[in-house]
Amino acid sequence: MNDQSPAGVIKVLVAIKRVVDANVKVRLKADGSDVDIAGVKMGINPFDENAVEEALRLKERGHAKEVVAVALGAAAAQDILRHALAMGADRAILVETDVTLQPLGVAKLLKAVVEREQPDLIILGKQAIDSDAGQAGQMLAALLGIGQGIAASALEVHGQEIHVTREIDGGTEKLALRLPAVVTADLRLNEPRYVKLPNLMMAKKKPIQTINATELGVAAGPRLKQLKVADPPARKPGIKVSSVQELVERLRVEAKVL
């Protein structure tokens, strides 16, 4: 082991999701049934990368003893687990399923993983940038009957408690949560490290355990029926104004916003 940090006591589980890259503008399938992600660049959900980073920092600060990354979905999600391993996670679990996963189903599957792994702290991203629901962490905490720190921008360990600073409208609030607890990461929590090539190579040697979701005995199927997807209504074409005076005049008279 080349880990120089002091031995911690907390076991951290980080749940990550594979999503369309944030810089890709998604297209719709011709029949409007869903988005078309065939051949599109995919990667780890940005907020989940913050979650992995925070778990690693807990280990480096001597609080955490082990960081386990878990992903749910198709075998392709192995690539984001490799990414988490390359960042520094100790091991990874893929819960393989081809079921359409919605937040409640995600929470139910993760609950089953938590019951097997018995972590002290579970960290997720505050939302996934594809479905934008922002529910899985809260639902997981509910199903486990434990406390939640949602949209965290800072996290400190104090014995059997963690103090979570969370983003609220117009500021932050600080909560003390009894462990075990669920925390979801906001962007301000940290800046994820860059993965260096040697780490990527080393990550290939770290284990990824695959569990078939059916083994977990959980009804994780979708509750909501997706009827259609559509482009948002296009904005009506705008105009170029020739001067600041014209701009102010139009904002006053035409748009009536001043």
Add this chain to the structure above:
Amino acid sequence: MSVLILAEHDGHKLKPATRQAVTAATSWQASIHILVVGHHIAAMAHEAAAIAGIAQVIQIDAPHLAHPLAEDVADLLVRHGRSYEVILAPHTAFSKNVLPRAAALLDVAMISDIIAIAGPNTYVRPIYAGNVNVTVESTDPIQVLTVRASRFAAAENGGAAKLVTLEAPAGTTLARWLDEKYTVSDRPELANARVVVSGGRSLASAEQFEAVLAPLAKKLNAALGATRAAVDSGYAPNDIQVGQTGTVVAPELYIAVGISGAVQHTAGMKDSKTIVAINLDPDAAIFQVADYGLVANLFEAVPELVNELE
């Protein structure tokens, strides 16, 4: 049937988003109840009871609810929400914290950030940060929903709802509230501001970002926003980032200053009612979403705009 609205408040007053949620709730043509949770909330309960169209206001007042925790509020929703077909709240930090927890305890799906109610169980919500709208149908017995408040008008006064007081059970031992810090600023909150002034990388430094944009924000009583590029360059703090990975805003007026118009950014602001773009590059993508585009040097145009607004 009946709809339960979880009131959003600041401890003293109902937030306008509560009234906007009431308007969303009227689409069911059902009996609408409002739940007010907190401490010393009598005045707010009366305020809620005066909103037109409300049948009943339930107040739950206890010292440990002065800073309500998700664990406690979700528990109250589960205790008192089972007899409702719809549990609804505005899509705010408070509800985003509480409602998913309540939905999971009720073993029902939750639908977040609804922008249109297409039928009794059918909703439209943005995904991919507003680049796509999805229509979903729920068959759950209780619909747990948050609505994007800016899409609904605020309900007016004119009601005289029945007031009911319920006891709170003991508070949770899973979590304790420690403290809160509100950003000390004369500016309104970014997420709910009527006007937002945002800057991009063209501002070229943190000093210029503040020096150029702050006077305009002050003049318009606007919140300040920034692009991810400006945040990554260190010109603006992360908490004012507008975009797919930051805050999604939909103000009456959005002024984009020195912003190129990357998808990452426009996804977070293109629902704004009126968009103004000021950029030196006439081909900048931001002009495609702007109602009013001004091709100009921002360092000259913005101070001129401030003067013109005098």
